[in-house]
Amino acid sequence: MSLRNDRFLRALRRQPVDRTPVWMMRQAGRYLPEYRATRARAGDFLSLCKNPELCCEVTLQPLTRFGLDAAILFSDILTVPDAMGLGLRFVEGEGPVFDRPLRTAAAIEALAVPDPETELRYVMDAVGTIKSALQGSVPLIGFAGSPWTLATYMIEGASSREFAHTKKMMFDEPALLDALLAKLSDAVALYLQAQIARGADAVMVFDTWGGALSPAAYERCSLAPMRRIVERLKASAPAIPVILFTKNGGQHLGKMADSGCDALGVDWTTDLRDARERVGGRVALQGNLDPLCLLARPERIREEVARVLDSYGAGSGHVFNLGHGILPQTPPDNAAAMIEAVRTLSPRYHQAP
């Protein structure tokens, strides 16, 4: 089915566009009063994730309000480890907790790769429901966490800043961590393939914690598993763009661009001008306004949007986004100011030569 607005997919493929497409990480989220209302009806966060109708409702909310150039599946990266039997709970004020963190070789060997259409059926149903509801208006982005990022939550059992258990395993039992990362690569590849089968028009891999690794460890534990996922996706669905995003991964952009993916997410700590030089036209770039900028006055937001657009410069291959998820305390009108600025300021970068 052709899309009425395919600006996002064209930019990912570095084809000409009339203006820079824009969406926001976590665009369906707590900063929106309509999201908080739906979430209250669902009960807790995980119940919302597991209800395809309500997932669809919140996915569409920011599109209705702002008119963005892409929808993103409302879900959580930890659905995959939950489906692997770790027992996910969200504790208010603390974030995710697994009842059964992974610490032993036996526990890792016992893990099964989930079948998305059975153990993660609720996600697949959400993708299908959202795809129908969109009626071809804008593309739908599917997503998953990177194997390394998922492994940190599974081994630590909760959010962490230092990843003590995970890194200890990395140093002392590298073969064991590799075995876990291999299973997670399989699980994520199957999960994204299933999202594509249900209608996702592009997929994104969120590597939230790859930036906590040394370059050698990043290559081995974060990038190599993502590369295996890209290879499998490109073998099964070559036309679907794949975006990789390593938070704090600015120094790895060159290596990431060699993975076979179509685009890289870039956070605000790297200048897009430098990023574009480093990837040398091999991939599109997505980013990279500091989400904290959306707490500033609208006229300042507009100036910063202008700066980001200018740092990428002329030509296609840029998807405007924040450098990380929008914060819960963001005034929705400030997000609107950002989107309006992209709409009005970006056409000049896409003139015919």
Next chain:
Amino acid sequence: MSLRNDRFLRALRRQPVDRTPVWMMRQAGRYLPEYRATRARAGDFLSLCKNPELCCEVTLQPLTRFGLDAAILFSDILTVPDAMGLGLRFVEGEGPVFDRPLRTAAAIEALAVPDPETELRYVMDAVGTIKSALQGSVPLIGFAGSPWTLATYMIEGASSREFAHTKKMMFDEPALLDALLAKLSDAVALYLQAQIARGADAVMVFDTWGGALSPAAYERCSLAPMRRIVERLKASAPAIPVILFTKNGGQHLGKMADSGCDALGVDWTTDLRDARERVGGRVALQGNLDPLCLLARPERIREEVARVLDSYGAGSGHVFNLGHGILPQTPPDNAAAMIEAVRTLSPRYHQAP
């Protein structure tokens, strides 16, 4: 007074050494049982910082245990804002809290730059006491927080991950933030000059949070104030090496090397081979083992030390260190294994040509 072991200072000046010098950030700290005993006698953390005799005791503990190549003043970066009247407390399990965070132009205008020899006399007395106790054995490192890093604590009032108030001020009231950073630059320069006058042989500026900024904001809010400090130190004490360390600042090393400083701290997310290329022989480098590696088995620690030494390569200009502070849960024997590995593995990088 000449030092019996000046390997650390020689490496900072890129003069020949017999082996790579080594010290550890937070080497006097909670991972050592002897530190915990002294701290218990002092009462809380701030009482320990304000007691020159006990500061001296804990400063010397890791030297006695491990035989490191440098001592570092035991203190805290927040002594300076405390002396500026913000009312510092350390809350168990939460970290530092200021009773009077800075939020208004009036509060920033009212701030006075403290005179180190009066308002921070206890730190100066600690420097003098430690310097005497060292009896010329190894150099003493003085230190301070960077103006940007101090500003984040002063404006947020506590530890933060997102720096919402500070960044809002940066975007909406840049002149106000600049005024605060200018006062802090003065305060830090005077504070480090006073430490040098009392006997510090080198000084280090800890920019813990500069890595949370965009490159343009880093240049303006973090690097520019540090550059002003370096200029003042080089004018008043040209022979004293100055080390700048921006955590997560790998992408800024080239610009940092132009500041006039002598050495840069490098965390483990940047390879020292790349870092050395980027700074092009202008400065020495200090780092960069992942502190989490010290939770691994000693033989793995040794392998990782070998990798770090090899990544810097042959020649002087490398000070071995962790990429960030040693963690409280580190077994002291593992720190010993790291230090021993540096001692035995590094001489081969310092052969006469």
